[in-house]
Amino acid sequence: GHQQRLNQRHGFAPLKSPGICYFKWENLPTKRVKHQRPLFPIKRTTIVRAVAVPVAPSPAEILPSPAESAEYRIQLSKTYGFRQIGEPLPDNVTLKDIIGTLPKKVFEIDDMKAWKSVLISVTSYVLGLFMISKSPWFLLPLAWAWTGTAITGDSGMAIDCLPDGDHGMDQILVNAMVGLSLLGYMGTVSVSGQVVKKMSTFTMVHHTAPHIPFKHSDEWNAARAQLNGTVHCDYPRWIETLCHDINVHIPHHISPRIPSYNLRAAHQSLRDNWGKYLNEATWNWRLMKTILTVCHVYNKEQNYIPFDEIAPKESYPITFLKKVMPDSA
Template sequence: MTTSIIKNQNQTYDLGNSDLRLKDIIKTLPKECFKKNRFKAWTNVAIAVLMVALGYVSIAISPWFLLPFAWIFTGTALTGFFVIAHDCGHRSFANRRWVNDLVGHVLLLPLIYPFHSWRIKHNHHHKHTNKLDEDNAWHPIRPEVFETWGPFRKAVFEGFMRNRLWWLGSIGHWAVVHFDWRNFKTKDQSSIKFSVAVVVLFAVVAFPLLIATTGIWGFVKFWLLPWMVYHFWMSTFTIVHHTTFDVPFVAAHKWNEALAQLSGTIHCDYPRWIEFLCHDINVHVPHHLSTAIPSYNLRLAYKSIKENWQPYLHDESKFSWALMKEITDKCQLYVTDVGYITFDEYHAGR
């Protein structure tokens, strides 16, 4: 942050004790940002399907030494499937709910991701972004919570962060959270059961068929490894969107919705081919201001946000190994009202 007091739209806001409301920001965005465009939406679907198909062809014909490149490309293209389903989950893909639900379910099938489970949990993240103990995406662990864990769980988590295994994070989240309808409110459980049944049925049919025609290696080659690349990007996008040593997570009584969404969300640039295949999900600040903005309008919205609200924005970052090393090295535990500390600092203070 570059200043503690800014003036915008003929009003003055204090960054530390802000009267800023989310609707103040949304009102400054061009109306075009919120317009759904059927042609753009379905063009993105066509591009995603074409890129995934191209990826699978490349896996099928690549010699062994080119397979890693084919897996990376295909897994990244599959992430594009998820991003379009992400629009569907926020009802920003189509006007009709049944279209959003149908497209969302179909695109998440090869990822074995229950659509309604993800949609409901993800909307909770948007309602409580960077709220300590409430945000259910990639959230920090407080020392007092860490201390209640058993030795094995502590060792796993500490090793996970120290060894920079962030890229496995979304696999655990997928497996633990999204298949048990008891994790959801009673009113949502029928939808959850339906989505779980859809992906389980797909897996029961598709996986044995894939193994029968290509063998166990074919299952690993065509599904498992691209799927792991997809989870690499899921984990990476999620942690980078809201995590750096100077982005605070605050208690509920101090939480300001507008500041959490505007200042607690980080824009990160990735290589252009990744941004293309993933439909600009990295342009994440406008998405947190309003989930009604379709992915193809994120850049237009971000341009406006930078023009009107630049002093609120966190510095942009650029994806690199150095960035991920910094995040995993510095953002290990979180002390309320203080910020992130490392495991070494935690152990030294005991």
């Protein structure tokens, strides 16, 4: 392996740490000195003397070249199930700089598009209730999946109605009337657990990856956290439609004032201006396997440590998932 290649070159391995220097045999002086041949053969012993002189590491030794970084991120993307892992955002970029590149039209409210979103949520949820009431037992899981996704879309509209979004009290009232008319008070309570689970799944995919670190408040950078620390994940189109593009998540973190029906236009603008810094994926089994079997205990040096490395004897569910989950990307 590596040691054999070093032996073949007859040289010392280059070490990228300060205070250590190295050399290769072929770099030694080749000038020959003539000596008289002794009368009796003498066994010679060759002694090589080297002195370690402190040498300051060069930037190339500390940081990989851009080409190596790009290649490393590509390999990391394949390993984790991502389409792209973004390069680190420069420290001098602010959230205001990013918002300034977004076109003004993505912040505009369109009443027709807003009511279209309401219509999609209402009809899809009513259809889901109908399927649950009429489906045979073996089709109920499909009906549950449809209905749960539809009610998650109502939560997506609720995000549009947040006061920070500056969308007006009328939209908040519309959202409240739609939800209460469909569910009633007790109905809202009964499905809240399903909504939380669905929303938690979206949130987990949006914010959990082995290469995304947690940052303490004294280290936190708003622009890097919102642009570099969030994941855009594409789902099957019917899920994106029922959930009002909640998966197009990075623009929502850049500015909550962007309504859901403008998220795609905002994300395209981010791609055009900041594309190399974005984390993007298409939902796949390898991505979910990475999140479920790797991202467990946070560690500042490694970001995440899986349970089976900390307590192997007590991590049977994790080892089971690693064996049975598909690894297709």
